[in-house]
Amino acid sequence: MTLDPELKKQLQHLDGVEADWDIMLAGHTSLRVGGPVSCLLRPLNLAGLQTAVQVLNQNRHPFFILGRGTNLLVQDEGTRAVAISLEKGFSQVECIDPSGRVKAGAGLRLNRLLRFCLQQGFSGLEFIAGIPGSVGGAMRMNAGTHAGEMADVCDAVYVLLANGNIEKLMGAKLRFSYRRLELPPAAVVLEVELLLTPSSRDEIRRRIRSLLKVRQEKQPWQLPSAGSVFKNPPGDFAGRLIEAVGLKGVRIGDAQISPKHANFIVNRGQARASDIHALIQLAQEKVSQEFGVQLELEIELVGNHHNS
Ligand SMILES: Cc1cc2nc3c(=O)[nH]c(=O)nc-3n(C[C@H](O)[C@H](O)[C@H](O)COP(=O)(O)OP(=O)(O)OC[C@H]3O[C@@H](n4cnc5c(N)ncnc54)[C@H](O)[C@@H]3O)c2cc1C
Numbered sequence: 001m002t003l004d005p006e007l008k009k010q011l012q013h014l015d016g017v018e019a020d021w022d023i024m025l026a027g028h029t030s031l032r033v034g035g036p037v038s039c040l041l042r043p044l045n046l047a048g049l050q051t052a053v054q055v056l057n058q059n060r061h062p063f064f065i066l067g068r069g070t071n072l073l074v075q076d077e078g079t080r081a082v083a084i085s086l087e088k089g090f091s092q093v094e095c096i097d098p099s100g101r102v103k104a105g106a107g108l109r110l111n112r113l114l115r116f117c118l119q120q121g122f123s124g125l126e127f128i129a130g131i132p133g134s135v136g137g138a139m140r141m142n143a144g145t146h147a148g149e150m151a152d153v154c155d156a157v158y159v160l161l162a163n164g165n166i167e168k169l170m171g172a173k174l175r176f177s178y179r180r181l182e183l184p185p186a187a188v189v190l191e192v193e194l195l196l197t198p199s200s201r202d203e204i205r206r207r208i209r210s211l212l213k214v215r216q217e218k219q220p221w222q223l224p225s226a227g228s229v230f231k232n233p234p235g236d237f238a239g240r241l242i243e244a245v246g247l248k249g250v251r252i253g254d255a256q257i258s259p260k261h262a263n264f265i266v267n268r269g270q271a272r273a274s275d276i277h278a279l280i281q282l283a284q285e286k287v288s289q290e291f292g293v294q295l296e297l298e299i300e301l302v303g304n305h306h307n308s
Pocket of ligand 1: 135
């Protein structure tokens with residue numbers, strides 16, 4: 001997992017970029033599991049991010065954007081890829097049109113964005129109430145619920161492309177699907193423009209409270225998790241299928257299929273990524289055997305055997 005010394009030297013001296021070395025990703029994911037990365041870069045501005053990406057690409061070294069780590073399962077062995085966090089330099093938010101247009105940085109936390117929209121009296125984003133994570137992660141995942149998803153409110157996305165150029169994607173270039181936004185290879189979401197609707201603050205607040213109440217009733221919000229583990233198969237619910245095959249509450253090590261919601265895997269203390277993998281496989285096998293349905297992961301795997 002050690003970094004090539006030449007590359008390390010270059011990364012240590014990047015203008016406008018802070019770096020942490022040899023850190024455990026367990027401290028940066030909502031599941032509280034995950035092994036080491038040799039380097040976590042925190043660009044403080046666009047120029048810093050551009051140089052960091054350029055250096056990594058020139059060295060053909062893989063990297064990934066670490067949002068708030070709320071949709072990730074990082075391997076116990078960690079990953080060779082360098083992690084980049086946009087939290088420090090890309091967390092701005094502004095109203096760009098009083099009719100309801102908001103521009104937000106990719107590193108901004110979703111709850112801050114929602115609070116900003118409430119203060120402005122802009123409705124449309126209430127569905128993200130209770131979804132942890134960053135604006136960039138929510139865009140990439142097309143985060144949402146039955147009450148709405150990012151695709152409904154997103155008008156444009158600014159991305160940094162692998163060749164260093166910045167492109168504004170809008171209209172047909174925004175290819176959203178269920179829990180996914182297709183981006184050009186290795187593109188980094190920098191900022192998004194959202195189209196919302198002016199509304200009364202009381203009404204927005206009421207909607208947020210009622211969505212949060214349902215979430216607290218149905219989901220195991222007191223224990224570390226990464227939200228829904230599997231995508232819902234067409235016309236059905238992953239949680240219903242997992243419960244129907246008798247796996248609700250089943251535990252491997254400190255990882256458990258939540259007794260409250262079977263599509264959540266919770267960490268009851270010292271769970272390892274391998275325990276969570278074992279539960280994932282068990283659920284996939286049983287549901288496939290009994291219902292002939294292949295459960296697809298909603299969470300993303302990070303590690304040397306996977307995409308990063
Ligand atoms: C308790 C709980 C409840 C949840 N409920 C929901 C829910 O109701 N609906 C839902 O959709 N999700 C839910 N989630 C999952 C998660 O919160 C969302 O997917 C969230 O949007 C992920 O954001 P993040 O910043 O944590 O992204 P991360 O988990 O850090 O990253 C997710 C992916 O996005 C990529 N990424 C992040 N930032 C960028 C960027 N700037 N540019 C390019 N790629 C980027 C990462 O590389 C990774 O591939 C829940 C999670 C938890 C823990």
